[in-house]
Amino acid sequence: MNIPLNRPFLPSKEEYDTYTNEIWQRNWLTNHGPLVREFENKVADFLNIPEFIFMNNGTTSLLVALKALDVKGEVITTPYSYVATTGSIVWQNCRPVFADINADTLTIDPLKIESLITDRTSAILATHVYGNPCDVESIGEIAAKHHLKVIYDAAHCFGVTYKGKSILQWGDASIISFHATKLFHTTEGGGMYSKNNSIMEKARYMMNFGHDGPYNFKCEGINGKNSEFHAAMGLCNFFHVTDILDRRKRQVNQYKGELENQLVEFQKIRKHTDPNYAYFPVIFETSDICSEVANQLADTGVETRRYFTPSLNRLSYIKEAGSLPVAEDISERVLCLPLFHELTSDEISYVCRGITKALKSRV
Numbered sequence: 025m026n027i028p029l030n031r032p033f034l035p036s037k038e039e040y041d042t043y044t045n046e047i048w049q050r051n052w053l054t055n056h057g058p059l060v061r062e063f064e065n066k067v068a069d070f071l072n073i074p075e076f077i078f079m080n081n082g083t084t085s086l087l088v089a090l091k092a093l094d095v096k097g098e099v100i101t102t103p104y105s106y107v108a109t110t111g112s113i114v115w116q117n118c119r120p121v122f123a124d125i126n127a128d129t130l131t132i133d134p135l136k137i138e139s140l141i142t143d144r145t146s147a148i149l150a151t152h153v154y155g156n157p158c159d160v161e162s163i164g165e166i167a168a169k170h171h172l173k174v175i176y177d178a179a180h181c182f183g184v185t186y187k188g189k190s191i192l193q194w195g196d197a198s199i200i201s202f203h204a205t206k207l208f209h210t211t212e213g214g215g216m217y218s219k220n221n222s223i224m225e226k227a228r229y230m231m232n233f234g235h236d237g238p239y240n241f242k243c244e245g246i247n248g249k250n251s252e253f254h255a256a257m258g259l260c261n262f263f264h265v266t267d268i269l270d271r272r273k274r275q276v277n278q279y280k281g282e283l284e285n286q287l288v289e290f291q292k293i294r295k296h297t298d299p300n301y302a303y304f305p306v307i308f309e310t311s312d313i314c315s316e317v318a319n320q321l322a323d324t325g326v327e328t329r330r331y332f333t334p335s336l337n338r339l340s341y342i343k344e345a346g347s348l349p350v351a352e353d354i355s356e357r358v359l360c361l362p363l364f365h366e367l368t369s370d371e372i373s374y375v376c377r378g379i380t381k382a383l384k385s386r387v
């Protein structure tokens with residue numbers, strides 16, 4: 025057997041060709057073309073939000089969101105996320121201040137935030153980890169009390185709803201990723217949403233060099249645009265989105281069923297959430313057990329990943345982050361198991377048997 029961690033979803037070549045034929049006819053390859061606009065509208069409809077800005081990746085979207093919200097000084101953030109979350113704060117010349125996570129939900133622990141606020145704090149940047157919503161109510165209250173901006177890294181959250189609404193509706197802005205490894209993708213891609221129209225307008229200028237007509241520049245900007253080819257991939261994947269989401273749910277439920285009596289813990293999903301099953305992380309009792317399981321699985325052709333490792337306070341370019349015991353501990357005990365559209369029920373059973381065997385060999 026050879027079971028990779030991930031395999032990007034691909035629509036049929038024919039589906040993609042209908043769009044590429046259009047692109048060739050029009051000779052309009054990028055710069056807010058018709059397919060990009062169509063894709064933005066489809067995303068907004070699907071997520072039931074008024075508007076969506078499609079950009080070239082999730083990280084650019086994060087940089088644009090930080091800039092559009094004028095985030096400065098210190099940003100309270102989670103140590104348990106992909107490196108892009110911390111990286112964007114540092115890139116923006118801000119200082120990340122880490123608040124530890126809740127061991128059950130794996131999202132930032134609101135009880136750890138307030139004591140870290142100083143007169144230099146301007147924002148909270150938290151991640152909805154593996155698509156599990158943060159405690160958005162508590163974070164919102166803290167932010168309101170201290171006049172902080174809230175940005176959510178919702179890279180994993182395509183299709184996640186909380187209390188019946190897209191999770192992107194919370195905070196001052198949220199970003200999403202459509203990278204090839206994500207549940208729903210455009211090859212490379214991402215975007216942002218803010219319920220504040222003036223922030224959306226500002227972000228639209230900022231992601232297009234600040235252009236206001238050909239010779240006028242309204243503000244500082246970068247190139248955050250995405251192409252017609254990427255939009256075409258997204259539009260094709262929309263034909264399959266329900267199938268993708270349904271199958272993920274079945275796959276994750278099978279994993280849970282086959283592993284529930286084993287010595288592994290699952291992430292606790294927040295109440296009122298309709299998750300998207302984007303990832304399947306399992307947490308082992310100790311880091312030694314975790315490594316041994318990963319090694320034994322690798323020996324039998326199963327790829328897993330300690331996603332997220334390292335805890336981001338341990339990054340080489342982060343100074344004086346202090347210790348974040350929960351995030352550091354979990355990051356050494358977590359494995360994400362293979363999860364992708366074509367993963368079969370037999371393959372899931374094979375992975376689960378491998379885990380069961382590896383755990384048994386230790387007792």
Ligand SMILES: *Cc1c(COP(=O)(O)O)cnc(C)c1O
Pocket residue numbers: 081082083084105106108109151177179180200201202203213214
């Ligand atoms: C994938 C990811 C990003 C970055 O998105 P890109 O589209 O690859 O730039 C940011 N944050 C998290 C949590 C991610 O998983």
